[in-house]
Amino acid sequence: MIKIVDLHKSFGKQKVLKGVNLEIHKGEITAIIGRSGSGKTVLVKHIVGLLKPNKGHIFVDGTDITRAGAKELKKVRRRFGMLFQEAALFDFMTVGENIAFPLREHTKLSEREINQIVKEKLKLVGLPNIENKMPSELSGGMKKRVGLARAIVLEPEILIYDEPTTGLDPVTSASIYELILEMESRLKITSIIISHDVPTIFAVADKVAVLSQGQIAICDESQKVFQSDNPEIQNFLTAQIKRFHGKLSQFWTQGISG
Ligand SMILES: Nc1ncnc2c1ncn2[C@@H]1O[C@H](COP(=O)(O)OP(=O)(O)O)[C@@H](O)[C@H]1O
Ligand SMILES: [Mg+2]
Secondary structure, eight states: OEEEEEEEEEETTEEEEEEEEEEEOTTOEEEEEOOTTSSHHHHHHHHTTSSOOSEEEEEETTEETTTOOHHHHHHHHTTEEEEOTTOOOOTTSOHHHHHHHHHHHHOOOOHHHHHHHHHHHHHHTTOTTOTTSOGGGSOHHHHHHHHHHHHTTTOOSEEEEESTTTTSOHHHHHHHHHHHHHHHHHHOOEEEEEOOOTTHHHHHOSEEEEEETTEEEEEEEHHHHHTOOOHHHHHHHHHHHHHHHHHHHHHHHHHHHO
């Protein structure tokens, strides 16, 4: 569905992507993991056409979006939904207005139709009847869910989640992953998830791609990546698992003491 070929991107002298090759298959969940600052966000911004590469191609069902004109790009972009790291809700709008925003921008639906879709999407993410609340009244996990409702409002075929659980506790994180799996099975959405949540992400993803030194070091079934004998990948995974255990024990300690 998406094929990335020899993608290069530099900012000034800093080479971030140095020949990325990656294929994303329809209906699968592909996780992109890698150290902080390795270029994961930069890579997905290319996939949705927010950044232009210095070199290379990105084919979405055969259309090279790095060469596409504005009109063609707009058409391809509508097929993507993106949930950014900070959920990025407009804090001056109600939850309902936030979710309705892409519908008002991209469709000519009536207010009645828009309200109905907003209700339906909020129900889907497990937050029925909160359309009149302001984002400031919501917890971190609820904000992510509202961000997800907004990301799926135009019924995208491909959903990109950039660190959907960063800043959330382990229990809330697990509920977000459940929701991601539900999106995949109920809406048949192709998903790309950037995440640090080793080992959870290996249970959720069909394929795991490791971005390292500007290239995809490995992309394979999650089990194969987990068992890879590449020492750099093993070091990274071990460090992330330690981090996860740290987070978990901190959560339980805080839970017991307070
Ligand atoms: N618009 C930009 N201008 C200059 N440098 C950038 C820009 N976007 C990202 N970078 C740099 O590219 C590198 C990779 O960033 P990023 O993709 O955000 O990493 P991560 O893997 O943590 O998502 C970082 O060193 C970052 O500072
Ligand atoms: Mg990032």
